[in-house]
Amino acid sequence: MTTPQDGDFRDGMPFLGSRLWIDFANSAPVALGDFLATPEGWARWLAAAGLKAGGGPKGAAGADLAEVHALRAALSRLFDALQTGSRPAASDLDLVNQYLAAGATPPRLSWRDGGLRVEQQEAGDMDPLAAIATDFADFAAQHESARLRHCANPECSLIFYDTARNGTRRWCSMSACGNRHKVRSHRMRAAKLECS
Ligand SMILES: [Zn+2]
Numbered sequence: 001m002t003t004p005q006d007g008d009f010r011d012g013m014p015f016l017g018s019r020l021w022i023d024f025a026n027s028a029p030v031a032l033g034d035f036l037a038t039p040e041g042w043a044r045w046l047a048a049a050g051l052k053a054g055g056g057p058k059g060a061a062g063a064d065l066a067e068v069h070a071l072r073a074a075l076s077r078l079f080d081a082l083q084t085g086s087r088p089a090a091s092d093l094d095l096v097n098q099y100l101a102a103g104a105t106p107p108r109l110s111w112r113d114g115g116l117r118v119e120q121q122e123a124g125d126m127d128p129l130a131a132i133a134t135d136f137a138d139f140a141a142q143h144e145s146a147r148l149r150h151c152a153n154p155e156c157s158l159i160f161y162d163t164a165r166n167g168t169r170r171w172c173s174m175s176a177c178g179n180r181h182k183v184r185s186h187r188m189r190a191a192k193l194e195c196s
Contacts, residue, residue, distance in 0.1 A: 103130025
């Protein structure tokens, strides 16, 4: 399926965190509201994220929104813990661990093309919350804390992982907060010139 894409946004929702689990944490921006407030919103977000709505034991239809929101809140707190290098709450780790356990399927051996093949489950085939928890676990094992950032716009709640080589990304998105900042500082410079 195709989703309308506008750089850092898919179907009007931010996908600019550079990681699936961060995009999930970003699904309720202060300025735009909670995209996962309804089952329809959750299904829309899953489609934009490329996750299988019906994947895994629960699927989108069966997913309890309270569970979706609880994992999202835990991951937002874990973002802050990773960023500051502080010890995460045991309850947040427990919750992620539950989804890791639920998503874990052993590799499967099969005979194909005259040889034994190992089949691993793809993220897209997993229960979506398990896929998100797995992405967080992979990330937590190797990341640079200094590259975890909040958007430099104090009115913006979005977070991201800076993957730029020089590590100087300040904005969630140039098309959103970056440009607003550029326009504002241009206006301030222009106003100063008028005063002098
Ligand atoms: Zn921003």
